[in-house]
Amino acid sequence: MTNNHFVKYEDLLSIEGFDEKTDKEEFVLLPLEDEYVIGKYQERRNMLEFGHQIAVRRTVYEKLISVAKELKKVNNNYKIIVVYGFRDMKKQEKYFNEILEEVKDQFNDTMEMYEYIHEKIAVPLVSGHPTGGAVDAAIYDESIEQILDFGSEILDYSTLKCYYENDDISEIAKNNRGLLRKRMMSVGFAPYDGEWWHFSYGDKEWAFYYDKEKALYNQVDASIIFNK
Numbered sequence: 012m013t014n015n016h017f018v019k020y021e022d023l024l025s026i027e028g029f030d031e032k033t034d035k036e037e038f039v040l041l042p043l044e045d046e047y048v049i050g051k052y053q054e055r056r057n058m059l060e061f062g063h064q065i066a067v068r069r070t071v072y073e074k075l076i077s078v079a080k081e082l083k084k085v086n087n088n089y090k091i092i093v094v095y096g097f098r099d100m101k102k103q104e105k106y107f108n109e110i111l112e113e114v115k116d117q118f119n120d121t122m123e124m125y126e127y128i129h130e131k132i133a134v135p136l137v138s139g140h141p142t143g144g145a146v147d148a149a150i151y152d153e154s155i156e157q158i159l160d161f162g163s164e165i166l167d168y169s170t171l172k173c174y175y176e177n178d179d180i181s182e183i184a185k186n187n188r189g190l191l192r193k194r195m196m197s198v199g200f201a202p203y204d205g206e207w208w209h210f211s212y213g214d215k216e217w218a219f220y221y222d223k224e225k226a227l228y229n230q231v232d233a234s235i236i237f238n239k
């Protein structure tokens with residue numbers, strides 16, 4: 012039996028806004044090559060924002076470096092690979108509205124419909140990636156130039172193996188998931204049971220997970236951060 016818990020759209024509505032002070036925090040681009048943290052978009056999802064570089068909030072980057080330093084005590088070849096970070100709020104709205112158009116005739120109840128869509132793509136108002144606080148990440152082993160065995164490919168939503176707890180994955184994969192989660196949580200990231208690779212800091216999911224009144228970061232448009 013597994014024990015995954017999915018945060019619902021309704022849960023996230025209980026978080027009141029965000030802290031204007033912390034929301035002023037700048038964004039940084041993750042390096043493509045580095046000893047500790049690398050950012051590499053996966054071809055699977057074509058959501059490029061800044062060429063091939065991934066943007067996150069500065070504190071998120073600093074926390075990822077701390078995680079990588081801890082992982083090196085386990086194995087000096089380990090580092091953190093991030094395959095997705097900031098997503099433009101306009102894109103979040105576009106993807107959300109596309110699904111909304113497809114399914115709206117099937118629902119009478121708006122809340123029910125939003126919950127249904129939220130499982131596929133977060134409702135923009137509560138979404139994590141457009142805050143720059145959420146990352147899709149894994150442990151990368153430099154000696155074999157591969158992501159460790161996590162029991163499923165990162166960003167692969169096609170099987171239930173994307174759920175954190177899954178009985179059909181190996182003990183090695185379970186241990187790797189546990190190691191990643193433990194280290195990410197030790198620096199303050201909130202995990203998400205629906206995707207073993209998704210973690211966030213400062214967004215509404217994080218606020219709900221750690222019982223905070225407000226998020227630290229609001230969602231933003233790419234044009235605002237980088238004056239594009």
Ligand SMILES: [Zn+2]
Pocket residue numbers: 095140145146147206208209210
């Ligand atoms: Zn994610």
